[in-house]
Amino acid sequence: MEHRLRLRRQRGHHIAGQRGERREAQALRPYHVLEAPLATQPSASSMPFFSVALGPTATSRVLAGHPALAFTELAGTQGLEPGRPLRLLSPQQDVVGTGIADPENECVRLIAREELHALDARFFRARVAGALALRRRLGLVEPEAAFRLLHGDGEGLPGLSVDLYGSYALITALSRGLQIVGRSLAEALLLELPAAGIPLRGVVVRARLKSKGKTPEKAKDEVIGEEPPEKLVVREHGIPCEVHLLAGTNTGLFLDMREHRRGFARFVRGARVLNTFCYTGTLSVAAARAGAAQVTSVDLAAGTLAWAQTNFRLAGLDPADPRFAFVESDVFRYLEQEARGKQRFDVIVLDPPTVSGARASSWSQKNDYPELIRSACALLPREGGHLWVSSNTHAGPGVRRYLQQAFERLPRTASILEEGGLPPDFPTPLAAPETRYLDVCQVRVGPES
Known part of the structure; x- marks a missing residue:
């Protein structure tokens, strides 16, 4: 495969975000399209x-x-x-x-757990084929679908993941060295998926590097095959959603939350819903489609709120409908202001970033989550309501502990209705339970005493 070399650079603005330090919205990362055949590029098979x-x-x-x-x-x-x-x-x-x-x-x-004599196309194609077989059994392989095709920790390629967005794949590598391995994996994808009847046009290989200080270090993305469009529409449970594969660390759709978005719909029919840290509004769309009486989406970034409104339109919802509101605000400030008024919500979503410098006093999930839960409870009706709470357990003890800390200082009781974590397309090793990083709770909050 011959490809021309192209470079793109565009300054992006940083925004607070879900489960990540910072996010870039609607701005292209530096990337290049490989200009030579993959065989001439450094790869795992050549070492x-x-x-x-x-x-x-x-x-x-x-x-x-x-x-x-x-x-x-x-x-x-x-x-x-x-x-x-x-x-x-x-x-x-x-x-x-x-x-x-x-x-x-x-x-x-x-x-x-054996000796391999070569990390060649046969090895990587076998890993891809095994992962694909599981996704077929799960019913995830559909036209325009978005899901995790390979979760490396539990499928023999730790430190690497492959997400499929319609006809394009995104490989994420947790270091530059693993990005080299990602090239070999990309080659296997471009061979194995079309042979299995999945039209794969191109692969983005992205290195997600450790932050040094406050500024995340970046490496150029590599595009192998056809370059994806800047904006791509995919479907989740048949619902369209816009993703940006070339813009920033996150694409606009957290695939590990897929089953939670579907399950969330069971709790919101006829309810007044507040979605804080709403990002691109996928949970807001789920609530609106499920018949919520009112959906308010709050995020600090105007860019992601506009993206959320695009997702409403794609889902057949009018963002100008008076039942829907999109509020550009710091979430803590919004909760504090609304607590002084009369507006109350039956269901409140809390899915904050792990850390963020967006607040005047920077947010840390580990230190500030109990305060966030208490602030949200002030906007529930006196007779009680529901919280939908999630966290990344890599950055703290998990949602249950945050809830316990919060309700120790609240004149209310709380009951866990449902708990969940990663979906089945994110398998993790039995020997490493710490890799199951996602923690989600649906909580019923009792009346004020």
Whole structure:
């Protein structure tokens, strides 16, 4: 495949966002389209294997199925290049697994509990084929559908993921070294999916790097195959939604929330709904389509509120309908102001970012979530209502603990109606429960005492 080289750069504005430090809205990231055949680009298949010795504890972790080993658990990791394939040796010098060096994250990603002799197209196509078979059983493979095609931690490629958006795929790699592996994975996708009857036009390979200080470090996206349009419409449970594959870290649709958006509809018929940190309004659309009497969407960024209104229109809803409101505001300020008025909501959605510098005093999920829950409860009717609460457990103890901390200081009772986490297209290793990062609770709040 021959591709011309193109570079695009455009300054983006930063906004507060769900489960991420910051988000860029409607602004293209730097990226390039590979100008040479993939065979001439650095890839996992072009790098020879090195051997790394493990101690007894690290060997046990490999055999138990952990997705990664820290460099501190290994010997001889100095100078390992990013993306280098590794043979992992037990104290008896037996090969117990195969890994990939990820020095940016100071770890080795474990891709097999056996010796692999080549990370070639056959290996990657087998991983893709196995992942695709599961998604077919789940009924996710449909025209224009959006879902996670491969969740690396639980499917033999830790540190990598593949999201399918209609005819385009987005590979996310957690380091530059894994982005090299992502090229080989992209090649496998472009071979395997069309052979399986899925028309894949192009693949974006994106490195999501660790932040250094307050500014997230960025790497250029790579586009392999056909460049996706700047705005693309996909469908979730038949509902259209606009996504931006080339604009920022997030695309506008959190695929791990798919089943929660559908389940949310059960609780909102005839209700007054407040969606805070609404981002692109996908939960607001779910509420409006389910027959909510009123839906108010609040976000600090005008760009994402406009995007949310686009999603309303795509779903056959008129954003100018008086039942719907879109409010550009800091959420804490909005809750404080509305608590002094008469407006009340039956259902309030809290899906805040992990951290954000958007508030005058910066937000931290770990430290500020209980306060957010208490502030939201002030907008529930005196006779009670519902909270829909989510968090990223990588950044704190989880929703249940935040709720306990909040209600210790509230004159109300609370009952958990439903709990959930990741959907089945996000499989995680039994040996690494910490990788199940999503925590969602539907809570019934009792009357004021």
